[in-house]
Amino acid sequence: MLDDRKKRVLQAIVEEYINTAEPVSSNALTKSNGLNYSSATIRNEMADLEKKGYLDKTHTSSGRIPSEKGYRYYVDELINDNDISVEEIKYISSKLETKVNEIEDLTKLTATTISEITHYTTLSIGPKNDEQLIEEIKFVQLGTRMIMAVILTDNGLVKETIIKFDEDITAKQVETVNYMFNQKLKGKPLETIKGPLEEYLFDEMQYSINVIKPIIEQIKKVLAEDEKIYLEGANKSFDLPEFNSLEVAKNFVNVLDTKELMEDMLNSGFAQDINVYIGQENEKDELKDFSIVTFKHKVGNKDLGTIGIIGPKRMDYSKVISVMKYISKKLNDNS
Amino acid sequence: MLDDRKKRVLQAIVEEYINTAEPVSSNALTKSNGLNYSSATIRNEMADLEKKGYLDKTHTSSGRIPSEKGYRYYVDELINDNDISVEEIKYISSKLETKVNEIEDLTKLTATTISEITHYTTLSIGPKNDEQLIEEIKFVQLGTRMIMAVILTDNGLVKETIIKFDEDITAKQVETVNYMFNQKLKGKPLETIKGPLEEYLFDEMQYSINVIKPIIEQIKKVLAEDEKIYLEGANKSFDLPEFNSLEVAKNFVNVLDTKELMEDMLNSGFAQDINVYIGQENEKDELKDFSIVTFKHKVGNKDLGTIGIIGPKRMDYSKVISVMKYISKKLNDNS
DNA sequence: GTTAGCAGTCAAATAAAAAGAGTGCTAAAA
DNA sequence: TTTTAGCACTCTTTTTATTTGACTGCTAAC
Numbered sequence: 127m128l129d130d131r132k133k134r135v136l137q138a139i140v141e142e143y144i145n146t147a148e149p150v151s152s153n154a155l156t157k158s159n160g161l162n163y164s165s166a167t168i169r170n171e172m173a174d175l176e177k178k179g180y181l182d183k184t185h186t187s188s189g190r191i192p193s194e195k196g197y198r199y200y201v202d203e204l205i206n207d208n209d210i211s212v213e214e215i216k217y218i219s220s221k222l223e224t225k226v227n228e229i230e231d232l233t234k235l236t237a238t239t240i241s242e243i244t245h246y247t248t249l250s251i252g253p254k255n256d257e258q259l260i261e262e263i264k265f266v267q268l269g270t271r272m273i274m275a276v277i278l279t280d281n282g283l284v285k286e287t288i289i290k291f292d293e294d295i296t297a298k299q300v301e302t303v304n305y306m307f308n309q310k311l312k313g314k315p316l317e318t319i320k321g322p323l324e325e326y327l328f329d330e331m332q333y334s335i336n337v338i339k340p341i342i343e344q345i346k347k348v349l350a351e352d353e354k355i356y357l358e359g360a361n362k363s364f365d366l367p368e369f370n371s372l373e374v375a376k377n378f379v380n381v382l383d384t385k386e387l388m389e390d391m392l393n394s395g396f397a398q399d400i401n402v403y404i405g406q407e408n409e410k411d412e413l414k415d416f417s418i419v420t421f422k423h424k425v426g427n428k429d430l431g432t433i434g435i436i437g438p439k440r441m442d443y444s445k446v447i448s449v450m451k452y453i454s455k456k457l458n459d460n461s
Numbered sequence: 462m463l464d465d466r467k468k469r470v471l472q473a474i475v476e477e478y479i480n481t482a483e484p485v486s487s488n489a490l491t492k493s494n495g496l497n498y499s500s501a502t503i504r505n506e507m508a509d510l511e512k513k514g515y516l517d518k519t520h521t522s523s524g525r526i527p528s529e530k531g532y533r534y535y536v537d538e539l540i541n542d543n544d545i546s547v548e549e550i551k552y553i554s555s556k557l558e559t560k561v562n563e564i565e566d567l568t569k570l571t572a573t574t575i576s577e578i579t580h581y582t583t584l585s586i587g588p589k590n591d592e593q594l595i596e597e598i599k600f601v602q603l604g605t606r607m608i609m610a611v612i613l614t615d616n617g618l619v620k621e622t623i624i625k626f627d628e629d630i631t632a633k634q635v636e637t638v639n640y641m642f643n644q645k646l647k648g649k650p651l652e653t654i655k656g657p658l659e660e661y662l663f664d665e666m667q668y669s670i671n672v673i674k675p676i677i678e679q680i681k682k683v684l685a686e687d688e689k690i691y692l693e694g695a696n697k698s699f700d701l702p703e704f705n706s707l708e709v710a711k712n713f714v715n716v717l718d719t720k721e722l723m724e725d726m727l728n729s730g731f732a733q734d735i736n737v738y739i740g741q742e743n744e745k746d747e748l749k750d751f752s753i754v755t756f757k758h759k760v761g762n763k764d765l766g767t768i769g770i771i772g773p774k775r776m777d778y779s780k781v782i783s784v785m786k787y788i789s790k791k792l793n794d795n796s
Numbered sequence: 797g798t799t800a801g802c803a804g805t806c807a808a809a810t811a812a813a814a815a816g817a818g819t820g821c822t823a824a825a826a
Numbered sequence: 827t828t829t830t831a832g833c834a835c836t837c838t839t840t841t842t843a844t845t846t847g848a849c850t851g852c853t854a855a856c
Binding site: 797798799800801802803804805806807808809810811812813814815816817818819820821822823824825826 | 827828829830831832833834835836837838839840841842843844845846847848849850851852853854855856
């Protein structure tokens with residue numbers, strides 16, 4: 127579609143703009159990137175690229191900036207997905223050696239690492255747990271009126287919650303509950319608990335409904351609770367020139383303060399493990415000014431959670447994607 | 462020190478400025494607050510108050526704004542600490558009826574409520590736990606190579622963590638560990654665990670040092686982990702005119718993104734249960750543009766955590782303090 | 797196909813002028 | 827002695843005009 131020189135011009139403009147945040151002039155390009163043509167020639171190419179929709183102007187006599195279509199073409203066709211230095215590789219390796227006990231901690235650690243290398247704001251969320259299978263539910267008595275429920279899944283997820291009662295609980299009761307829950311739920315997907323659990327548990331346990339009811343309520347509540355989203359490096363974005371616009375800055379804080387938006391970001395359709403959404407490609411209006419790169423974090427087929435990067439459309443896609451790919455490879459090699 | 466009319470003028474200026482965010486002119490005051498004097502008279506009073514340091518001007522011919530000394534005087538002497546409407550009382554009551562299972566959840570709930578009523582950004586942190594006494598430590602086997610430790614304190618705090626091993630663990634070992642830890646730690650303050658625990662546990666348990674060592678490490682790690690700080694309503698601040706200055710906005714995001722600053726805010730000396738820090742009164746430079754109100758949240762003598770409000774110096778101190786006092790009273794009455 | 801060169805465009809920076817909100821002070825009134 | 831009317835003066839904000847400079851588009855020559 128685009129001939130070779132046009133591709134080179136487009137790539138040069140995108141990369142220059144990512145670096146400088148200033149509209150790129152024909153003159154600026156003659157010096158760089160092996161584009162040994164006069165500015166007039168470049169100007170002709172630029173005019174063509176603009177006509178085709180890959181470039182925009184901020185005003186009639188300004189330099190060019192990439193359009194969203196331009197960024198998209200760059201991401202799909204021109205990107206260098208190995209844009210990662212030796213130092214960065216070293217840094218990532220050392221970070222990933224940290225020992226963690228819970229899955230979510232690994233995802234958080236990865237998110238932090240990405241944020242540190244790319245200088246963008248990252249979000250992370252633990253694995254979706256609905257499909258995970260219940261391996262065991264343990265009930266531990268913590269006091270005369272307090273027990274703890276611990277749910278283990280085949281994926282290594284551990285979820286625990288405390289349940290308080292208005293009356294004393296006997297060890298026998300805990301034991302019965304323990305037996306009953308495991309009897310009914312072992313091997314079932316975690317989402318079973320979210321369903322009408324009462325029905326088939328109550329029948330058999332009429333005798334201690336006042337014990338079992340608060341348990342079910344609390345467990346449901348904990349599982350229903352929105353997953354925690356971890357935010358890393360919010361202030362980093364504010365050093366970018368885009369955020370000198372109060373409107374953009376406000377919008378950004380608003381996004382980070384609105385859980386639904388963040389969940390939406392992290393859960394948008396996953397054609398690939400790495401997905402890029404540029405400006406208007408985001409469904410939510412609030413995100414139209416930003417680009418988002420999501421990264422489905424997994425080892426083998428085991429889902430570890432999702433990491434999202436949010437930044438300006440003028441994001442360093444090469445760097446971001448390179449880092450994600452490298453981390454993904456590294457994690458899978460290690461295991 | 463200040464005669465009655467001066468107090469009334471100062472109070473009117475502070476309140477007017479809190480409402481409008483605009484320098485207050487002598488004219489604006491003649492209409493309000495039962496100050497039935499001509500603007501010239503008010504001007505004379507204002508000039509006096511300025512000479513005494515309670516007011517500032519933004520330029521020679523501008524209206525007046527309160528100085529930090531002015532705000533301080535207002536907070537100490539002129540404030541109405543019952544500035545709370547029937548609707549607000551209803552709202553708070555309904556909120557506080559929500560059943561919560563963990564202390565931190567109550568503190569979080571309270572923080573959310575305060576944020577919703579005052580429209581300021583709030584931070585909250587759970588109770589300091591160092592002085593709490595260990596009531597019991599339970600070890601629960603979750604798998605052949607995984608156990609969970611649950612620490613209960615006299616204050617109702619529950620802290621749990623997972624420990625993974627490189628080799629299989631027997632039920633007998635867990636039992637021994639259980640016995641040993643409780644033997645040594647029951648009734649001791651939680652901070653004991655942070656100390657050189659190994660010394661007197663290792664001696665007696667040489668035989669299973671490879672079991673006990675990872676346990677100690679992990680428990681220490683969990684307790685050492687910085688307390689989680691919950692943030693509520695960050696974007697609310699951005700609607701305030703103060704935050705139209707990019708510098709202020711940036712500073713604010715920076716504060717909220719820097720854990721140490723937030724911890725500092727929440728832990729500054731507690732002469733009273735409610736403390737107000739106005740602008741320069743804050744120790745940290747980064748907070749000099751803001752006012753902070755901290756609220757030591759407790760029932761009886763039981764510490765439940767701390768809540769902090771951060772906003773511009775032009776904060777509605779009356780509202781904030783009234784809400785805090787009301788919640789405090791309410792909680793203590795209920796229990 | 798490429799390039800030099802020039803006219804034309806627009807944003808950004810600088811300067812000058814006008815409008816408006818308030819104060820401080822003085823002298824008169826209460 | 828306290829209060830107030832009124833006016834000159836100050837300083838910000840808004841508006842308008844002017845200049846500068848970075849680019850482009852286009853044409854004609856290479």
